[in-house]
Amino acid sequence: MINNRPLRIALFSETFLPKLDGVVTVMCLLLDHLRQIGAEAILFSGGQHIESYQGYPIVSITPGVPMPMYPEIKMAVASKRSFNILKEFDPDIVHIASPMHTGIRFIQFARRLDKPLVMSFHTHVMDMARFYNLGFLQKPLWAINRYFYAKADYRWATSKRVQAELLEHNFGPTGLWRRGVDPEVFNPNHYNEEVRYRLTNGHPEKTVLLFVGRLAPEKQIEQIKQVLDAVPNTHLVIVGDGPYREKLEKIYEGSSVTFAGYMKGKDLSEAYCASDIFAFPSAIETFGLVVAEAMAAGLAVVTSRVGGIPELIESGRNGYIFEPNDLQQMIAYVKELSENPDKRKAMGRLAHESVQHLTWPAIMDELIADYQRIIADYHTHTNEVS
Numbered sequence: 001m002i003n004n005r006p007l008r009i010a011l012f013s014e015t016f017l018p019k020l021d022g023v024v025t026v027m028c029l030l031l032d033h034l035r036q037i038g039a040e041a042i043l044f045s046g047g048q049h050i051e052s053y054q055g056y057p058i059v060s061i062t063p064g065v066p067m068p069m070y071p072e073i074k075m076a077v078a079s080k081r082s083f084n085i086l087k088e089f090d091p092d093i094v095h096i097a098s099p100m101h102t103g104i105r106f107i108q109f110a111r112r113l114d115k116p117l118v119m120s121f122h123t124h125v126m127d128m129a130r131f132y133n134l135g136f137l138q139k140p141l142w143a144i145n146r147y148f149y150a151k152a153d154y155r156w157a158t159s160k161r162v163q164a165e166l167l168e169h170n171f172g173p174t175g176l177w178r179r180g181v182d183p184e185v186f187n188p189n190h191y192n193e194e195v196r197y198r199l200t201n202g203h204p205e206k207t208v209l210l211f212v213g214r215l216a217p218e219k220q221i222e223q224i225k226q227v228l229d230a231v232p233n234t235h236l237v238i239v240g241d242g243p244y245r246e247k248l249e250k251i252y253e254g255s256s257v258t259f260a261g262y263m264k265g266k267d268l269s270e271a272y273c274a275s276d277i278f279a280f281p282s283a284i285e286t287f288g289l290v291v292a293e294a295m296a297a298g299l300a301v302v303t304s305r306v307g308g309i310p311e312l313i314e315s316g317r318n319g320y321i322f323e324p325n326d327l328q329q330m331i332a333y334v335k336e337l338s339e340n341p342d343k344r345k346a347m348g349r350l351a352h353e354s355v356q357h358l359t360w361p362a363i364m365d366e367l368i369a370d371y372q373r374i375i376a377d378y379h380t381h382t383n384e385v386s
Contacts, residue, residue: 006039007034007037007092007372008091010042010043010089010095011027011031011043011044011097012043012045012095012099013027013043013098014045014073015045015072020264021214022287025264026097031043031053033364034056035054035055037368040056041056042056042058042086043059044059044061045058045102046060046062046073046074046075046101047061047074048062061102063076064102070128072242073100076101077102078106082109083109086106086109087113092115092116092375093115094106094113094117095118096118096119096120097119098122099119099148100123100125107152118154118370119152120157120158120177121155121162121286122158124284124285125141127283128284142169149172150172154370155171155173155174156175156176156367156370157176158307158308160308161311162287162307162308178363179288180358180360181293182359183356185266185268186269186272187296187297188273188297188298188352190297192273195273196274199237199271200235203235203256206233206234206235207233207234207338208235208275208276209235210236210239210277210278210294210299211236211278212239212240212268212272212278214242215241215244216244218283218284220283221238222248224281227330230331231335231338234334237258237274238259239263240261240263241262272293272297272299273297276337276344277338277344278299278301279334280301280303281303281324282306282324283324285306287307287309291312292358295313295351295354298348298351300319300348301351302320302334304325305322305324306324312355313351317347317350318347318351318354319347320337
């Protein structure tokens with residue numbers, strides 16, 4: 001409660017439903033939690049989206065044009081209409097998730113309304129520039145991001161590695177908004193033999209490799225093809241969609257692979273449980289939420305060392321970590337687990353156990369406590385100045 005009324009949160013995300021990615025997933029989980037605790041919320045996003053979620057209004061900002069390197073993000077200009085809706089909502093705090101274009105205007109809106117402003121860092125555009133051979137843009141991108149993030153009263157990173165980077169680049173006080181899993185949704189108890197049969201195109205006897213995520217070049221999903229070629233009797237299931245799907249379908253033409261499209265909830269949980277090994281060769285992550293989900297589902301994970309993944313996995317114990325682009329090591333780990341089902345299952349059990357403390361309610365409660373502290377500090381400072 002703030003001023004004898006329910007906590008009121010205004011959120012901005014550069015993407016939202018029906019688009020699915022890590023940021024959208026976390027925004028939905030946050031809205032779920034706000035509904036459970038009786039808070040009020042509104043979410044703004046560039047592009048055309050659903051009209052409401054959990055009874056909360058979703059404000060689409062249109063028209064928009066696709067963002068280079070990330071075409072699912074629609075770059076739009078928030079107008080007076082958005083400002084008036086925000087003003088009428090009268091939030092206690094404004095939270096912007098990874099402002100890259102449309103969200104920048106909400107920095108101005110929050111200041112005009114004299115509201116505390118917080119930001120969370122989800123998309124590492126500096127790493128993306130390096131991956132896309134635009135390394136010369138890294139320094140200016142760091143400067144631009146520092147300029148905007150420094151305008152927030154507080155900010156969060158999603159992994160200790162990124163938190164250290166933001167502090168090193170003088171973004172200002174930065175906390176840790178950890179990632180979690182829902183143990184009721186993601187656990188080993190959702191095995192469905194029919195799902196395994198369908199996802200393997202009628203070959204459930206094969207060792208099933210699984211990738212979940214946005215289908216984009218930086219995820220390096222094409223590298224798993226070399227694993228399929230090197231390790232006999234394997235089948236790959238690719239869950240997700242994105243701008244790279246058409247090219248991936250050509251790369252994997254003739255291979256033992258299933259493109260399953262977007263999945264969530266029960267369907268996604270069954271896909272995890274229908275698989276044997278989670279293969280994740282991504283070059284860029286701020287955390288790696290799908291790795292935590294795979295571990296919660298009891299899968300042995302073979303993943304590149306990116307984002308917050310080293311905070312989850314002790315390589316050789318509850319999963320395997322290889323250096324990005326070390327394809328031979330990825331192949332060796334998958335081959336070992338494919339040939340040793342008992343070791344694979346034991347590693348999966350340890351993976352499951354090691355993420356049980358990462359529950360979303362506890363993590364979201366930490367965020368709410370931060371909100372309340374920031375709101376109180378903001379008003380204390382405002383009163384002192386006045």
